[in-house]
Every structure is written in C-alpha cells, then in structure tokens.
Amino acid sequence: MSAAETQVSSLPMPPERYISNYTDENIRRNRAPRPPPPPSQHEVYSMFGIQYNNDEMIRSLESQNIKRLIPIHFDRRKELKKLNHSLLVNFLDLIDFLILNPDSPRRTEKIDDISLLFVNMHHLLNEFRPHQARETLRVMMEMQKRQRVETATRFQKHLERVRDIVNSAFAALPTLYDEDEHGGAKIKMEVDPLESNAAAKNDPSYQHDRMMCKLVDSID
Template sequence: MAESQGVSAFPLPPSQYVKLYTDDNVKRGRAPQPPPPLTDTYTMFGAQFNSDDTIIRPLESQGFKRLHPQNYDHKRELKKLNHSILVNFLDLVDLLIKSPDSPKRTEKLEDLNLLFIHMHHLINEFRPHQARETLRVMMERQKKERGEIAERFEKHLEKVKELIQSSLRSLPDDFSFDSKALVKTELLQASRQQNGIAMETEPCDQLDRMMCDIVDGMN
C-alpha cells in the first residue's frame, strides 16, 4: 500500500473501499471516485519514493556503489555477480567455522547484500524487454488461433458448398417449383378481371374477397 507522507492514499480501508464498487452503485453512478494520484513522496515496502522518480533508478541515486561500468553486457555481468556471490558465500561459511566472532563476518554480509542488490538491479533492467517479449508471444498466439479459426471456417464453408452442389445435382431434370404455397397466376388474373370495377370503389373489401377466392382455389 502506497502512502503519502504517512497518510493513506485511500479514504477508507481497502477491504471497505472495494465493497463500495457494487454493480448497482456503478450503474447508478454512486461508486466513489478513485483516489487522486500522488504528487509528492510516498513510502512502499518501507522505502521512500518520489512520484516523479524513474521506474528503474540508477544505483547511485539509491546510495549504492556501482560494481560494473556504465556500458556493460548484462549476461556477462550477471555471470560475474553470480560467481562473486558464490565465492563470498563460501568465504563467509569458512569464516564462521574458523572464527565466528571475527568482525570480517559483518563485512562479508555487507558484500553479499551489495552483490544481491546489483543482481536484482540488472534483472529489473530486463523488465521492459520482458514486457515486450511477453506481448509479442501473446500476439503471435492470438494470430495463430485466429488463423486456425479461419482455416476451420473455410473447411466448413467448402463442405456446405459441396452439400448444396450435391443436392442440386440429385434433383430430377423435370423438377418444377410449382406448389400449393405458390399463387396460381391464372386464378389471380381471373380474380382481377372479375373484380376490377368493384375494386375501384371498395378496395379493401374486394381485396379480401379476391384473396379468399385464391385460397379456395388452392384447396
């Protein structure tokens, strides 16, 4: 939890603050607004930070001595740090066995602490690259999934086309689309001729009568 000058950034405890964001409150606009962004210093995990600090701060700004040059190979420096940590750990074990009360024990612990801080710093410098790589992998997976879906859709479409073509080829050559559901042209024309004059004076009634005659002729 980030705090600004010892004051919590949330007006309520987090457990109660989250409960105010119910579906009904959000729908009615009653959910509280999020806290404003911090504009000064804040503490996190016991360390004090400024709101305008860079995400990955230089070691010098944190009060640590730099053990590697400004321009360096991350892979090479990480290997060197790993080797140094192992050597200092073995030295510390040997020191504890031979002389547990020696003041050099504190020096070795400080050296190990500094080495771990440097390794953690170098690993953090890989975070932007890790984020880009993770995004690239996600996009490639989505592209692959969508390609597979499009391919399956094309296969189903081809099957549907084959079924339609097969059904059309199986129809007889003298197949006719005449059906009782279709209105007979002759009956419709006869009804129009018989009721042509009356339709001009009573269009609604004559149209109803004409449709009834057509239905009777279909039965």
Template sequence: MSSSETTQVCSLPLPPVQYITHYTDDNIRRGRAPRPPPPIHDSYTMFGNTFNADDPIIRPLEAQGIKRLYPQHFDRRRELRKLNHSLLVNFLDLLDLLVRCPESPKRAEKVEDLSLLFIHIHHLLNEFRPHQARETLRVMMDLQRRQRIEIAQRFQKHLDKVIEMLQLALQNLPDTSDFDSKLIVPTESYETMDTSNQDTANSDTYAVLDEIMCNIADQL
C-alpha cells in the same frame, strides 16, 4: 479504541473476491459500485518504501544510494557471471572466517559485501523485466493470431462443404424442361391468323382455335 488494542494492517491487498462482490450488476446499475482509485501524480508508499510517480520503472543504483560495481556500458550476461563468482568466493570467505574467528569484525563486512552483490544481481535481473514483458505480450499476440487463423480456416472448410452440398442438391433436382415445354402455347397459329385475310368467316377462326386447344390437350 483503547490503548491496549492494536490496529492490524495487511501489507498486501485483499484477494480479488473481496472486490468482486461489490461489482454486481445491481450495484453497477444503481451506481453503488466502488469507483476505481484515482491516478497517482506525486508520490506513494509501497512495502514501506516511498516512490515518486515520475521515477522510471527500474531506478538506477545511484538513485537508491547504492555503489555501482560494474561500468555504465557492460554485457549483462558477463557481469551476472562475474557477480555470481564473486558471490561464491565471498560466501566461502565468510565460512572460513566463521570457522577461524567468529567474533571478528570482518564478518559484518563480508555480510555487507554479500548483500551488495545480491542487490546488484537483483538489479540486473530486473532490467530484463521490460524485455520479458514485451516477449510475453508478443507470445500472447502470436497465439491469438494462430487461433484466429485456425478458426478462419475451419470456417472456410465448413463454408466450402455447405457450398458443395448445395451444388450437389441442385444437380439432383429433377429436370422440368419437358414439363414446362408442354405448357408453352404454340404461336405459329396466331401468326397465321394475323397474316390471314381479315375477312375470313368466323367459323374458320373458331376451327383454328379448336385445333390449338386440341393440340394443347394432346400434349398434356
């Protein structure tokens, strides 16, 4: 590469589609999909600033070399209101200074004061990020819970309707008790045969059997 050529490096990551194209089913099956980045254990650089992996998510102002304008224990709402008022007053002072004496060295001091106030406001707002993340997660979980309850209720309604339809179909079935009773063979005659004299003639036995068969035929 010649000295006249410059390397262009994007400060932001590429769009997700640049990564999705590498994670096809064929690449994943053959092991060609890019591996996820390894976890960072020491330090890393983001947007030109160096961060340590052990640092808290929201670093205190003292760790960033910034003078704190409010005490350690404070009411965030009250301090944000005070910072907002101070920001407005300093901005009006800067405007007045620019009108009266634009070349005054106090102009740089007012700009530094405004920058410091903006940093404090930004820091206080960032301290609400964990609370915002928890609330967002709570809302998402509550929405999922209500959706699952609604799906379960709809499923129960469909189940009750199916059970009702089955019960109605069973009630509308024809009664087969009369038809089944016609196929029942009366056993009284057999009991009579068992209790009768075993020495009865074969002709009497055949007569009883013929009578039973005739009764069955009549019932059919």
C-alpha cells in the same frame, strides 16, 4: 453510493463508438479526435478507474542510494558470471572469518559485501523483466493469431463444403424450364383434362360455343 462517486467501465467501449468518430468525412474535414498526448515523466493518469504513474518500472541503483558494482554499458552475461564468482569468494571468506575469528569486525563487512552483491545481481536480473514481458506477450499474440488463422481455415473449408452440398442439391432438382426455339425459357405447364373441362363449363360463353359447334356439325 455517494454523489461524488462515478461509475467507470472496466472495459473499452465497443468498436462502433470509435469507428463512428473516424469516418472518411470526419478525417477529410479534420474533425476526427486526436490521440491524447503521452503522459510526461512522473505524471499520474487514470485508466479504467485505476491510477497509474509514469515512473520507471525498474529504478536505478543510484536513485535508491545503492552502490553500483556493474558499469553502465556492459555484457549482462559476463557481469552476472563475475557477480556470481565474487559472491562465492566472499562467502568463503565469510566462513573463514567465522571459523578463525567470529567476533572480528570484518565479518560484518563481508556480510554487507555479500548483501550488496545480491542486490546488484537481482537488479541486473530485474532489468530483463521488460524484455521477458515483451517476449511473453509476443508469444501469446502469435499463438492467438495461429488459432484464429486455423479457425478461419476450418470455417472456409466448411463453407466450401456447404456450397458444394447446396449446388448438388440444386443440380438434383427436376428441370422446370425448357428452352424455346428462340433460346428463351418458358415454363412447362400440364393441365388436367378434367380440371380444364370443369373450368370451361363455368365459363358463360361455353354454352354458346357448344351450340355453334353442334350447328356446324349438323350442316356437315
């Protein structure tokens, strides 16, 4: 790879890189980056390493030096029907010329007329391409939204079920606390008598207490 070549990411940066630039403090101090200006007409711009131009997606017939048979403002459905009828009529005329006089110069004119009708018809159909692309994108995004909503709903149902299971498990645990007379909670502790005796014998004062108890018993 030469030094002039640069690596360009094919995907946008993670959202964290954008969010960190648009914090409340940056917006308050007017330090947030401004969006780039829209490209002007016929301007070439680069996106993810690919060059794009801002030319019209569908060029007009006049810019291609093609005669326009349809008006500027029109009903597309009506004009398509008119072009289709004209195409059929010209095709029938072409067949008549081929039968009666195949060498007639009108034959070439009819072929040119049919070609011009096809070009105008295709141009009229191509003008629906942006609308078709928007509708396709809208349907795709609505389908993705519906799938995400259904996934979130299923996740919420599973979450509520897990919460119920956890609450049931906590409710099934034995009670470790009792409330005292003041409403407070104190822990119940049970001590094994054998363990208590063993612990008392290890206490240094245990022998002295035992001697005192015997002395008191002998006085009685």
